[in-house]
Amino acid sequence: METFFKNMTGEEGTKQRLVKDLITLVHDAEDLVKATGGDLAEKSKEEIIQALERVKASCRRLEEQAASGLRVADQYVRRHPYESLGIALGIGLVVGVLVNRK
Numbered sequence: 024m025e026t027f028f029k030n031m032t033g034e035e036g037t038k039q040r041l042v043k044d045l046i047t048l049v050h051d052a053e054d055l056v057k058a059t060g061g062d063l064a065e066k067s068k069e070e071i072i073q074a075l076e077r078v079k080a081s082c083r084r085l086e087e088q089a090a091s092g093l094r095v096a097d098q099y100v101r102r103h104p105y106e107s108l109g110i111a112l113g114i115g116l117v118v119g120v121l122v123n124r125k
Contacts, residue, residue, distance in 0.1 A: 042082050042083075042085055042086040042089070045078070045082045046079065046082050049075050049078050049079050049082070052071075052075055053072065053075050056068060056071050056072060056075070
């Protein structure tokens with residue numbers, strides 16, 4: 024994967040870390056299902072494993088979409104730095120006004 028953010032690491036609470044944590048959760052859930060498989064009906068066990076596979080596929084798609092979105096945003100900011108600053112300033116002003124309303 025190509026990285027445009029040189030100062031951003033995967034350990035800063037990014038979407039990539041969220042996806043990695045979700046995948047770890049899915050693997051742990053699979054291990055739990057396999058470990059307690061004797062206590063579950065075979066049909067239930069298969070349903071749980073299928074659900075976990077769907078979650079894994081969703082995590083992979085989410086990771087791909089996040090990476091694609093980050094690349095597009097990074098390229099836009101690099102091509103239009105002043106417009107990006109203006110948009111960020113405008114959003115900050117709107118949020119500041121909304122937060123300070125009484």
